[in-house]
Amino acid sequence: MNVPLPHIPVRSDGAQARQRLLYTALHLFAEKGYQKTSTRMIADTAGVNLGAITYYFGDKPGLYRAVFSESFCDASAIPEVVTARSCLPDFMARGLSADEALAGFFRKFLQPLKQGEQIRLIMRLHFRELAEPTGVLERAVDEEISALYVALADLMAYGLGVPATDPDARRLAHGILGLAFHFFVTQDLVVQVSPELVATPESIDILAERLATYAEGMIDAESRRRRRRPTVSPS
Known part of the structure; x- marks a missing residue:
C-alpha cells in the first residue's frame, strides 16, 4: 500500500520514526481494520525497523491506543466538536424543540467530513471501532457513544x-x-457511489439538513403509529 506520508523533518531523537509509525498506522487501521493490519505491515510501509514499534509503543495494542489518543492535527480545526456527546445540544437548558436539537446534532456531527484527510481517517477509525470492536478501546469508545x-x-x-x-x-x-454513523463507517462507499453528497463543505451542510429532516420524519412516523395503536410496545 502506498501511504502518502507527510514531510517529517529528520531528528536525531527518533521522533521521526515514531511519527511515521503513528501516521502509517492511522492509514492502515482506518482502511483495513485492526485485525487485518499487522505490525510488520505497519513497519514496512513506514520504512522503519519492526523493533521500533516495540521500542516506542510496546506492542500492537499500544500503538493502536496511541493512534487514538495522540493528536495528528490542529485541535482548533473543529473547536466545537470535542466529543460525540457534545454534538447534541443541551435541548432542555436551551429550550430547543426536538427538531431544532436534531438540526444542531447533524450539523456538528458531520463537521469532520469537511476537514483534511487526517481528521477524516481519525473519524473513520473511531467509527470502525464501533462497527468492528477490537476490545483494546472498548471502555473509552463505549462510554463516549453511550x-x-x-x-x-x-x-x-x-x-x-x-x-x-x-x-x-x-x-x-x-x-x-x-x-449519522453511516457516512463515517461507509465513507469509501459513499465517495464511490455518491461523491457529490460529500464533495464540498456546502454539500455536507445540505446533507446534515436532509438527515435532520429525515430524522424528524422518523419521529413523526412514530408519533402517528402511537396514535393509531395506543398500546404498550413489547421490549
Whole structure:
C-alpha cells in the first residue's frame, strides 16, 4: 500500500520514526481494520525497523491506543466538536424543540467530513471501532457513544412525550444514530457511489439538513403509529 506520508523533518531523537509509525498506522487501521493490519505491515510501509514499534509503543495494542489518543492535527480545526456527546445540544437548558436539537446534532456531527484527510481517517477509525470492536478501546469508545445515545434517547422521549425508558423511543434513538454513523463507517462507499453528497463543505451542510429532516420524519412516523395503536410496545 502506498501511504502518502507527510514531510517529517529528520531528528536525531527518533521522533521521526515514531511519527511515521503513528501516521502509517492511522492509514492502515482506518482502511483495513485492526485485525487485518499487522505490525510488520505497519513497519514496512513506514520504512522503519519492526523493533521500533516495540521500542516506542510496546506492542500492537499500544500503538493502536496511541493512534487514538495522540493528536495528528490542529485541535482548533473543529473547536466545537470535542466529543460525540457534545454534538447534541443541551435541548432542555436551551429550550430547543426536538427538531431544532436534531438540526444542531447533524450539523456538528458531520463537521469532520469537511476537514483534511487526517481528521477524516481519525473519524473513520473511531467509527470502525464501533462497527468492528477490537476490545483494546472498548471502555473509552463505549462510554463516549453511550453518552450520546442516552442523550438522543432522552431527546426522542422528549419529542414524543414519553418516558426515556420507552422501548420505541430507544429504538428510534438507535435508528437516528445509524443515519449519522453511516457516512463515517461507509465513507469509501459513499465517495464511490455518491461523491457529490460529500464533495464540498456546502454539500455536507445540505446533507446534515436532509438527515435532520429525515430524522424528524422518523419521529413523526412514530408519533402517528402511537396514535393509531395506543398500546404498550413489547421490549
